[in-house]
Amino acid sequence: MIDRAGILMEQGAAIAAERVVDSSNMSRSHYHSHFELYYLEEGTRLHMLENDIYETKPGDMMLFAPFVMHHSYSDEPNSDFKRIVLYFTPESIEDDVVLELLKNSSGLYHVDKKIGHYIHGMLGMLLFQQEDYDKLHDAALKALLNMIVVTLLKSAVPANKPEVQTLITRMIEYIDTHFMDDINLDSLAEQFFVSKYYLCREFKKYTNRTINQYINTTRILNAQRQIMETSRSFTVIASDCGFASCTHFTRTFKQVTGITPSEFKSTYKNKQKRRNSKENAILTN
Missing domain, CATH: 1.10.10.60 (Homeodomain-like)
Structure with a gap:
């Protein structure tokens, strides 16, 4: 699978998003120098975040801070799933308090159905604005990103870390x-x-x-x-x-x-x- 959003980040973008549908599993953990917000639209996935494993269902979100090892996979081979991935640099977050919270908030997030629709809608709008290269392109992406992360931090309930250790x-x-x-x-x-x-x-x-x-x-x-x-x-x-x-x-x-x-x-x-x-x-x- 080609990570088009990742390529945009490597080319110097501060914010990049992509909607992906496939059945691939990551073979090993990786990390980024930027943040990643992972919104699962369809299917179920397991996420290994450093030494913890979380199960995500539609509407759940995973947040990965820079330099946090992670990968996703499924216990069922060839099982399709649909997600939106949003990458962003620390510099694209406008408020210092929000940035500090994000740096220490990697993990699984649950939101109620109403808030989930709001965040999903804003992610869809960000995907749309990403393709509209006018003079307000960067401003639109930045405004939507900051509204998404603030809504997530204000409304989401972080899932407890798994207690079982192998x-x-x-x-x-x-x-x-x-x-x-x-x-x-x-x-x-x-x-x-x-x-x-x-x-x-x-x-x-x-x-x-x-x-x-x-x-x-x-x-x-x-x-x-x-x-x-x-x-x-x-x-x-x-x-x-x-x-x-x-x-x-x-x-x-x-x-x-x-x-x-x-x-x-x-x-x-x-x-x-x-x-x-x-x-x-x-x-x-």
């Missing part, structure tokens, strides 16, 4: 909080009192990736966050994220992302410049 969810939680340490397959098997073979088999079955792949992805995720949010050197970031050397960090970074840390930093700065230029152009017109 061996793998406990391990994921451990990796997420100890990625900067010297952790590996041997130390994890010892930590959780299981054999390495069992650990590898169950982890692969549950996450569709190996333990080393998950550790490396988690470390690189946190490195990306530091590159964007701090002025620390790559050497310091590598050490903070559990890498023994800057060379190992650079090699792993490219394996996970396809680009080097320097290329990532340059790409991020260029995106910021394009967005700032677009905002300045809107303000001066």
Whole structure:
């Protein structure tokens, strides 16, 4: 499946949406540098959000903050589902209070039927306005986005986190909080009192990736966050994220992302410049 909204974001858009109908399952978790609001229109889906699993039904919404690992799937193969995905950058949120709430509000949201119709209607209007490239295009998208997220935060009831924890969810939680340490397959098997073979088999079955792949992805995720949010050197970031050397960090970074840390930093700065230029152009017109 082609993520057209994702492509628009990569090209410098601050807000992008798409309606999708298919039956595909994501094979592994991923993350974005932007927010994602996922509105399920038809079907049922399971969402893995970091180390928690949620079931969504029509009218439910999932909110993913930047750099939160997630993926969706279904227990029933070839089961069609219909959803609207809305991506947006932190800079597109006009109110600082709303932005701080969004950063800490990833999860499943339920709304009553009336509010659900309002949000669904605004999402439909945003999809319509996205294709109308007049001088009010960006202003319309921004106004609709901010109304959608404010309505969601004011009216929705966040679902409680699932209480059941399996061996793998406990391990994921451990990796997420100890990625900067010297952790590996041997130390994890010892930590959780299981054999390495069992650990590898169950982890692969549950996450569709190996333990080393998950550790490396988690470390690189946190490195990306530091590159964007701090002025620390790559050497310091590598050490903070559990890498023994800057060379190992650079090699792993490219394996996970396809680009080097320097290329990532340059790409991020260029995106910021394009967005700032677009905002300045809107303000001066």
